Amino acid sequence: xxxxxxxxxxxxxSQAVGAPRPARGAMAGPFxxxxxxxxLNALAxxxxxxxxxxxxxxxxxxxxxNGMYTVDAGHISIKYNxxxxxNSTTFREGVHFMLPWFERPIIFDVxxxxxxxxxxxxxxxxxMVNISLRxxxxxxPTKLPEIYRNLGTDxxxxxxxSIINEVLKSVVAQYNASQLIMQRxxxxxxxxQRLVQRAKDFNILLDDVAITHLxxxxxxxxxxxxxxxxxxxxxxxxxxxxxxQEEKKRTIIHAEGEKQSAEMxxxxxxxxxxxxxxxKIATAKEISNLLAKSNNRxxxxxxxxxxxxxxxxxxxxxxxxxxxxKR
Numbered sequence: 207x208x209x210x211x212x213x214x215x216x217x218x219x220s221q222a223v224g225a226p227r228p229a230r231g232a233m234a235g236p237f238x239x240x241x242x243x244x245x246l247n248a249l250a251x252x253x254x255x256x257x258x259x260x261x262x263x264x265x266x267x268x269x270x271x272n273g274m275y276t277v278d279a280g281h282i283s284i285k286y287n288x289x290x291x292x293n294s295t296t297f298r299e300g301v302h303f304m305l306p307w308f309e310r311p312i313i314f315d316v317x318x319x320x321x322x323x324x325x326x327x328x329x330x331x332x333x334m335v336n337i338s339l340r341x342x343x344x345x346x347p348t349k350l351p352e353i354y355r356n357l358g359t360d361x362x363x364x365x366x367x368s369i370i371n372e373v374l375k376s377v378v379a380q381y382n383a384s385q386l387i388m389q390r391x392x393x394x395x396x397x398x399q400r401l402v403q404r405a406k407d408f409n410i411l412l413d414d415v416a417i418t419h420l421x422x423x424x425x426x427x428x429x430x431x432x433x434x435x436x437x438x439x440x441x442x443x444x445x446x447x448x449x450x451q452e453e454k455k456r457t458i459i460h461a462e463g464e465k466q467s468a469e470m471x472x473x474x475x476x477x478x479x480x481x482x483x484x485x486k487i488a489t490a491k492e493i494s495n496l497l498a499k500s501n502n503r504x505x506x507x508x509x510x511x512x513x514x515x516x517x518x519x520x521x522x523x524x525x526x527x528x529x530x531x532k533r
Contacts, residue, residue, distance in 0.1 A: 272306035280317040284350050285309050292351045314350050314359065318342040318413045321362055323370040333383040333426050337374060338419035341366065341401065341412055349409035361410065369404040373397055383422060390417065 277283045277299045285293040287309050297311075304311060324338045343362055345353050353361050377397050378386065386393060398415035405412050422430075474481045 269306060273303055274301055275304065275311045276301050277311075277313060280315065281313050282316050282347055282350060283311045283313045284354065286312055292355060294351050296347065296350055312354055312359070314345055314353075316344055316347050318344045319362070321366050322418070323367060323374075324419075325371050325374050327375040327378050329378055329381060329383045329386060331382045334423045335378055335383065335386065336419070336421045337378065337417060339370060339374060339397065340414075340416050340418045341370070342414045343405070344411050344413065346409040346411055353409050357408065361408065365405070365408045365410060369401065369408075373400045373404060376400070383426065386420060390420065393417070 275283070277297060279299045281299060283297045283302065284295070285297075285304060287293060289308065292312075302311070319342065320340060321343055322338065322340045324336070326334060326336050329335050343366060345361060357364055374397065377393060377400065381389065381393060394415070394417045397417070398412075401415050402412050421427075471481070
């Protein structure tokens with residue numbers, strides 16, 4: 207107020223100038239903004255115990271986050287230590303602990319994995335063979351530290367292509383092209399035995415080895431096809447020759463049978479002239495049976511049925527009994 211005492215006005219002015227102003231954005235009451243300087247000052251006043259507690263909490267959180275790892279089913283892990291190197295102990299599936307920064311896990315997949323390899327090689331008779339092989343491989347679980355030291359986790363890509371090529375070329379060169387086709391099971395067995403031995407040198411296990419594809423050059427396939435066609439034609443010609451020989455034999459045998467039949471008939475006629483009449487009767491019976499089964503109605507004479515048996519009956523008998531002059 208303007209009407210106050212000058213001393214009182216000066217006193218109030220001094221209080222207004224000397225009083226600290228509240229910080230901008232500060233909240234009144236118990237909910238005040240945290241001041242980092244105040245926190246540092248409190249820690250400095252608290253001394254080493256407060257810093258130790260903070261370090262323990264932070265270290266525990268770091269260890270809890272980075273000190274555990276999980277090994278899935280079908281996998282095995284080993285540990286690499288920055289001080290001692292690769293540890294020889296293996297860890298199977300489950301949760302495991304490690305020292306953060308000092309140790310790190312190395313996880314291997316120990317399940318069988320397929321690996322297919324194609325190669326072009328030559329057979330024993332200098333024919334080019336395109337062969338495909340499929341192998342199921344996995345690392346030796348007891349040799350994982352050694353595998354990691356020497357080959358790494360991609361051991362199969364480093365080892366299998368070279369040893370498969372080597373074994374395929376050495377085995378295929380021992381057989382001809384025809385033997386590779388006819389003795390495929392034996393060839394596959396030999397390849398498997400040699401591959402298993404070579405893979406053991408690198409601590410790799412092979413569960414199965416099989417030849418999936420085997421083919422030759424187009425020229426060789428055409429030659430094989432032409433050979434097969436020629437063999438088939440030769441077999442067909444041999445068949446026709448044998449058939450002609452059998453036909454010849456059959457004709458000769460038939461002719462000999464006809465000859466013997468004619469001789470026997472002639473002898474029978476000479477011995478008994480009634481043989482012809484018996485044959486006529488048998489033939490007439492056959493003709494009559496056929497006509498009886500037919501739907502057509504026919505009237506035939508005895509001459510057509512070969513039944514004119516009386517032509518040489520009494521007349522011939524009289525002629526035979528007459529004197530020679532009257533005949």
